[in-house]
Amino acid sequence: MKKLLEMRSIYIEGLSEEKWYPIIKGIDLTLNRGEVLGLIGESGAGKSTLGIASMAYTRMGCRIRSGSIVFDGTELTEATAEELRTLRGRRIAYVAQSAAASFNPAHRLISQYSEGPVQHGIMSAEKAAGEAKQIYRHLLLPDPEFIGYRYPHQVSGGQLQRAMVAMAMACRPDLIIFDEPTTALDVTTQIEVLAAIKRIVREYNTAAIYITHDLAVVAQIADRIMVLRHGNLIEENSCREMIVAPKEEYTRRLLSVRAFDGAKDLDRKQDEVILDVRGVTASYTGNTNVVEDIDLAIKRGRTVALVGESGSGKSSLARVVTGLLPPVKGTIVFNGNRLSGELKRRTKAQLRSMQMIYQSPDTALNPKQKISKIIGRPLQFYFGLGAREREKRVLELLEKIELSAKYYDRTPMELSGGEKQRICIARALAAKPELIICDEVTSALDQLVAEGILKLLQNLQDELKVSYLFITHDLATVKAFSDEIVVMLKGRIVEQGPKEEVLVPPHHEYTDLLLSSVPEMDPDWLENLLGRRRKEGKISTVMDS
Amino acid sequence: MNMILKMVFKRIALGLLTLLVISVLIFVGVEALPGDLAEAILGQNASPETVAAFRQELKLDLPAHVRYFAWLGGFLTGDLGNSLANGRPIAELIGWRFANSIFLASAAAVVSVPVSVVLGLLAALKRNTLFDKIISMSTLSTISFPEFFVAYILIALFSVKLVLFPSISSLNDHMTFVEKIYTITLPCLTLVLVVAAHMMRQTRAAIINILSSPFIEMARLKGLKQSRIIVLHAFPNALSPVINVIALNLAYLVVGVVIVEVVFVYPGLGQLLVDSVAKRDIPVVQASGLIFAATYIGVNILADVLSIISNPRLRNPR
Numbered sequence: 001m002k003k004l005l006e007m008r009s010i011y012i013e014g015l016s017e018e019k020w021y022p023i024i025k026g027i028d029l030t031l032n033r034g035e036v037l038g039l040i041g042e043s044g045a046g047k048s049t050l051g052i053a054s055m056a057y058t059r060m061g062c063r064i065r066s067g068s069i070v071f072d073g074t075e076l077t078e079a080t081a082e083e084l085r086t087l088r089g090r091r092i093a094y095v096a097q098s099a100a101a102s103f104n105p106a107h108r109l110i111s112q113y114s115e116g117p118v119q120h121g122i123m124s125a126e127k128a129a130g131e132a133k134q135i136y137r138h139l140l141l142p143d144p145e146f147i148g149y150r151y152p153h154q155v156s157g158g159q160l161q162r163a164m165v166a167m168a169m170a171c172r173p174d175l176i177i178f179d180e181p182t183t184a185l186d187v188t189t190q191i192e193v194l195a196a197i198k199r200i201v202r203e204y205n206t207a208a209i210y211i212t213h214d215l216a217v218v219a220q221i222a223d224r225i226m227v228l229r230h231g232n233l234i235e236e237n238s239c240r241e242m243i244v245a246p247k248e249e250y251t252r253r254l255l256s257v258r259a260f261d262g263a264k265d266l267d268r269k270q271d272e273v274i275l276d277v278r279g280v281t282a283s284y285t286g287n288t289n290v291v292e293d294i295d296l297a298i299k300r301g302r303t304v305a306l307v308g309e310s311g312s313g314k315s316s317l318a319r320v321v322t323g324l325l326p327p328v329k330g331t332i333v334f335n336g337n338r339l340s341g342e343l344k345r346r347t348k349a350q351l352r353s354m355q356m357i358y359q360s361p362d363t364a365l366n367p368k369q370k371i372s373k374i375i376g377r378p379l380q381f382y383f384g385l386g387a388r389e390r391e392k393r394v395l396e397l398l399e400k401i402e403l404s405a406k407y408y409d410r411t412p413m414e415l416s417g418g419e420k421q422r423i424c425i426a427r428a429l430a431a432k433p434e435l436i437i438c439d440e441v442t443s444a445l446d447q448l449v450a451e452g453i454l455k456l457l458q459n460l461q462d463e464l465k466v467s468y469l470f471i472t473h474d475l476a477t478v479k480a481f482s483d484e485i486v487v488m489l490k491g492r493i494v495e496q497g498p499k500e501e502v503l504v505p506p507h508h509e510y511t512d513l514l515l516s517s518v519p520e521m522d523p524d525w526l527e528n529l530l531g532r533r534r535k536e537g538k539i540s541t542v543m544d545s
Numbered sequence: 546m547n548m549i550l551k552m553v554f555k556r557i558a559l560g561l562l563t564l565l566v567i568s569v570l571i572f573v574g575v576e577a578l579p580g581d582l583a584e585a586i587l588g589q590n591a592s593p594e595t596v597a598a599f600r601q602e603l604k605l606d607l608p609a610h611v612r613y614f615a616w617l618g619g620f621l622t623g624d625l626g627n628s629l630a631n632g633r634p635i636a637e638l639i640g641w642r643f644a645n646s647i648f649l650a651s652a653a654a655v656v657s658v659p660v661s662v663v664l665g666l667l668a669a670l671k672r673n674t675l676f677d678k679i680i681s682m683s684t685l686s687t688i689s690f691p692e693f694f695v696a697y698i699l700i701a702l703f704s705v706k707l708v709l710f711p712s713i714s715s716l717n718d719h720m721t722f723v724e725k726i727y728t729i730t731l732p733c734l735t736l737v738l739v740v741a742a743h744m745m746r747q748t749r750a751a752i753i754n755i756l757s758s759p760f761i762e763m764a765r766l767k768g769l770k771q772s773r774i775i776v777l778h779a780f781p782n783a784l785s786p787v788i789n790v791i792a793l794n795l796a797y798l799v800v801g802v803v804i805v806e807v808v809f810v811y812p813g814l815g816q817l818l819v820d821s822v823a824k825r826d827i828p829v830v831q832a833s834g835l836i837f838a839a840t841y842i843g844v845n846i847l848a849d850v851l852s853i854i855s856n857p858r859l860r861n862p863r
Binding site: 052055057059060085086087088089090093094096098101102103104105106107115116119120150151153154167 | 757758759760762763764765766767768769770773777778781782857858861
């Protein structure tokens, strides 16, 4: 096979506080024509930086210190800015993580598609528009003749991501860099985009670098995989071999993440219901209901997982339970007492016994406050503890969340994402709650870190008998962590029950769609799934939505 | 479209409300001015009877709220009342002067808006180069000088030293358009220098802010030229802040010409306002104040509406 891209001993540095520190520490990367290479690793591994360096491009505050990048016989590190410009978009294209942010909001999709080929002098705008429609059709976008004339905000996330794949194909490049193209999408949407990418890459024999943190996703599409960590190459192998026989311990850990099983002792019967939501309907505008007719019960010391895609009303339901969104109809009974729908009419004790942990610990913690103050605040507010007692209790809580006492005087800025989320957990625990609402608490974290958080939550539950309402779109987490599952779709509950019942067929049609859409660590999974859905005639509902 | 109409209507309603509040403020403010009009006009030696008769004639003896509503009512029906100083209808006094002020402000706007937007775009395009620094420094210096200072410097340079333009800009109806433009060159240039810096810097800042967006990175990775990225990708998304700063400066042009008009003895509304305050001609001061306020609010509403329309999300709802 002919070499398309060859990167040798690439060193890339980033600027932080006036100092250059290494991001990529001397990596070699070779890509053949028509080959798909998966770059995987956790955040901070340098996979995106390495991926876009193949276009001799670095983000603001980064620079390529040394190394050589040869693309189709041209040394890019010595190329002029103008030479690079004519290469980008025309021969090497880029697909970004968030299509919503990467499409210009001021222009129609099709003019953004045509811009590349027209500006590179490949074809006229009319011809480009014609080809755009063909590719839209090819990617199974609905209404391919006219969808291009919409603005980015007028189409859904999955459609936009496919439109971006189409845009990358506009000049028929030799290489496309896919930078986490499905990470921001729901599982069911992820499949559409993944299938679209796979089809187009194969059809046009385009080489690709596919960057992701999800091994199961990359397994569906890559011929070869490189595992990166802290800017170093950990392991490189063909996709199939890596999944069957990983050589390095780190790769093995990445592979085993999805196997996490919080097996726990459920033999003792637990009938005491702590939260009972009956017939709740709520609305933000008064016109359309975001949640409708919800019945939900959580038992003491148990975990109820609330599952659904974005926009299904999961977080709105949490807002109703916490009192942030007063319901239009229905009752909320907590610990045998009926709760007011309005936050300000709840007692302090009621507020105390229900705590919340959020998706993004970065925005949930005041970056300027010390950890002692963050965790100490609920101790002071709910229990009126004095300074000395507070210190003792904060240290106890730090121990509970498996962080050492030296974190006491730090600020969130000095902590990693996983550590910050642990602080959020400690803050919730400080109030001695009986129910904790966890809103996508692991979604913003790397898989290994997320696994640690889940284990911690499980240990805390075993010890403190606290109940969780666990909101997530990640079904792997649900399988591992929940006792009961509630599946929501468009503001309504479509299925609910104990985990064993919901996860075992027969499912509700939508639950089935959700479950079957979770990528598995099997390179043939996507093909098999699509084949199966096509046979069952379900493909249309997935692809045309 | 419906949503846009609704928002526009809301803005206009709010503008009218603001104007009403301002009318109260103007009235109260003028009431609070020290000194007495009757004494000012009739002189210190007038007998108390004469003063009382004068007050009665001008209805100054009525309670303040009665006079306020009478004044507001008159204003709404187009009757601005008569000047106290010379008894002529205020509408007649203000009309042509206001037109002169608008003429001067428009001339300044027609020059300054395109120049400053283009300079802002160029500065953003050539960020951190010598060109950018020179533009930034020179605009910063003009913004730092008070306008009367800029005006006198220009007079010293262009009327006294070079003798190119007149230092007194007295317009009259017999002038042709070109003559008029020639006459107002210096006041116009003064205003341009004072407002252009602000608009240019805001344009540059808005564009640079947009340049860190992911869609600009995308445009770069599509291999587009830098000039195209700035003009076609960054600028349309920077429109809203740019429109707002332009509006602010246009409003300033109309309202803030007072000092410039005085320096150049330009027969505009500002000149009249200053004269009337000196003469304690209260109805004229009130009327001019309200007209200035209405202009200011009007321009700002226009800016709001334009920046709403410039947002594709609002223009093309889902």
